[in-house]
Amino acid sequence: MIKTKRLRALIFDLDGVITQTARVHAKAWKTMFDAYLEERARRDGKPHAPLNISTDYRQYIDGMPRYDGVRNFLASREITLPEGAPADEPGIETVAGLGNLKNVYFQELLQQDGVEVYFDTVAFIREMRAEGMRTAVISASKNCKAILAAAGLEELFEVRVDGVVAAELGIKGKPSPDIFLEAAKRLQVSPQETAIFEDALAGVEAGKAGGLGLVVGIDRTNQATELQRHGADMVLQKFPTLNTTMKNIAANTVQKHDGNTLPSALNKVQELLQGKKPAVFLDYDGCLSPIVKDPDKAVLSDQMRTTLQRVAELCPVAVVSGRDRANVEQLVKLDNLYYAGSHGFDISGPNNMHTEPGGAAAAIPALDKAQVELNERLRGIEGALVERKRYAIAVHYRNVPEEQVNQVIEVAQDVIAKHDELKPGPGKKIMELKPNLDWHKGKAVHWLMEELDLNKPDIIPLYIGDDLTDEDAFAALQGQGIGILVGEHDEETAATYRLESVDEVQVFLEALIQELK
Template identity: 65%
Template sequence: MNKILENALNRKSIKALILDLDGVVTQTAKLHANAWKHMFDDYLLQRGKQDKKEYEPLSIPLDYRQYIDGIPRYDGVRNFLKTRSISLPEGSPQDEPGKETVAGLGNLKNQYFLELVKQGGAEVYTDTISWLEQQRRLGRQTAIISASKNCQAILRGAGIENLFDVRVDGVVAEELGLKGKPDPAIFLEAARKLRVLPQQAAIFEDALAGVKAGKAGNFALVVGVNRGNAANTLLHNGADLVISNFTDNRMETTIHRTEAQELPSALENNLLKEKLNGKQPAVFLDYDGCLTPIVKDPDQAILSDEMRNVLRQLADVCKVAIVSGRDRQNVKQLVQLDNVYFAGSHGFDISGPGGMHTEPGGASAALPALDASAKVLREKLQSIKGTLVERKRYAIAVHYRNVADENVEQVKQITEEVIAQHPELKKGLGKMVIELKPNLDWHKGKAVLWLMEALELNEQVTMPLYIGDDITDEDAFATLQDRGITILVGEHDEKTAATYRLKDVDEVKQFLDQLLHTLTYHG
């Protein structure tokens, strides 16, 4: 038994379990992925000859997981074709497999999938089956959900149909007109059929769309099932916890999130003494909104002499790094200190004293896509007053702080359309800004861990301390939640993984003064 999972279920008083089929209960996810690749690669090759251009084949690690996995079949066709700037007629479910319509391509994929199932059958995850049998003996209800219309046939073929009280699949969703994931409709229907509230049910998902749907439906517990190497992605997309197996205690880090207003102040008495507990701090800080107030023009975010002075003194007694979404060179010029480390572009570009410079995230491959996207965004957004397209080395920031309210949605829509055309890129959110970033598993939290290792800061004697204000800092808060001090400045639009709070830049200065005093006189 996975004791950590069982404790979470008991703590939340869970009465019902709602599990996704592919990747959680059965091992058909690989069959689905291969069927999609077979269908799309053949189609793109034929389409390329017709259009006299070369289309990039479907990438299972990038395209399948982001645009198709866990999503209704025809939606998956539309999503992927959009990334290749291809638009097709909808057609109808009765279209012949292979007809050049959304439905025709979707039907061809389904044909390929069924052929693969017949060849090898659908294997089950034995850890899931064993655990489900145990949970049913404990009296918990169970439901299976799937976007696939082949769900019942797969369950019967695997001999596990009797393990579920309720089935809500692609057939049921079509009959009831339910939207596909990331909309929570399919989960909510399963809860309704089980006669439980979402607050009494737990969701088990291996797909990003499913995790997002579980959170959107306000279910008591959303468990990510990591069958591959997607633990961080599942956690950062809303999973309350991530497991790699149902029957042992291999558990990824659980991230606790709360409302910013509920956090205790980092200025409270004895915080530093109690938390540091004899360890030496390593201080990581965001720039905008943390060391300087947020301003309409990013070029006007000037560091005060007082803040610069305390940073200089602090860097003389402990390691200090500025971790920013700005270009490394830009933030370095603004700070003007040579005893501080700089991680620019959300940690893709890092430098420090002694000539240190490295780019650990592997983002250089995304440069052509960033170049092309910046050009298109400037052309399409130039007529919308107040929009600022800021090109950084490894990111593009589309600022809409100065855009009229009635035009904000148009800015967002245009930006997302450009992102969809480049699978090498992904969307990042901030305060009144949308960013286009390399579609890589790298973020501020990983940059902090990289610096800790590179600087040989052993966690037995070093306490990482991270201060940030934005949604982009949440990756660092989550990464350091159980291993350091994490402080949110102000608040943003989401719950936070930080454990303490400061109101504004003035309180950041006050806190850094306290830290400097603690290290200088009590270190």
């Protein structure tokens, strides 16, 4: 449609289209308004319903300038306040004072949680720029420049028209089309030669009112019908990619954190789900069962098994493990779960599902030869364990004397170097030999999401893992789901929340059950 309409420029809204800061904004608005309404109810003796993110935020606040959002929401609760001035102290009982307090909360959350981007949008923008399209970003937020800088995306846009520019020029907020028309003007194109990409109802309404050449609704929250009703010419759940692979884009934009600084996922189930239905993916060792010296003794407790079964009765659940699929399936012993063994090379599930999507069978002869050599060369080292799996070999050195650990690692690396079909896979106190293929836990999760028809805007994937091998899944789900790190490892993590232990995993899953019920 871009080519058919001979469009020359593309304008992208920031929150909800390029970045996931809409969620951070919504959380800041709710924190501010709920506290204010509670205090006002005590003072006036008249209760007010707290802000509902799935309804109130979308209807009264999303896409609006900050003070308009304050005014609109308060009107829905039959509250009128003095306007105040932009210099009002945060928290003063004026429209400006409450809006300024919301911004304080937003800045704190931004520092705490960082900026998450939608990889599909970034890939699409890069491809369109490579084809000569001009690009601009718009936002009602005055934090737009800081958010783009934090995400490393400033170079993608020739023009930025945000809350700062709007205030300087006196531009009206959405549903007025002024912000889009100003961006087109600065790109030196006519509105009819311009496409806009918007997730907010007020945004598509503004695009239609301004006569833009193509108004595309981006449906991240299962509201396609509403977007069309407000003026979208077409609605996308995600952007198509043409030439650039998602892997290359993700490699440049995955956000990493110090695991010790991540916020706890406990008591935050409702916040994480955002009103969506979860699809739950979990590693086995260190998440469902504590790490033990002997892998054969990593037994699932009856309580955890019962919890898993109850979760699986309410939403899809998959165990994604480096163990053999048959081994982890035997340990869990539940028929209503999906199992991805050998880091996703071997997958099974209900209704007789069984597939090996990664193409690892070709590496079996090399694994057989490597197993023989490893057993021979490590036989004399106390505590060294060579664990053969169908599509991998795990060389364990957890029980090896400290002075001999490097020797075990060097032997494993030497054996890997002899076989082009194999590559190393680091883990907690292990060195794995894996098929040298572009496949890992993250790809397995995406495969399951596609196969089980879970790539929908009303479904959010949650991945819970503790190991370095789980980082592929955390990275793969950034921009689409939630990664939860259990405990800690020695590297920065792409997860965004954490749990301390297997016990906390069970507490989290029980809370998930209650929320789903």
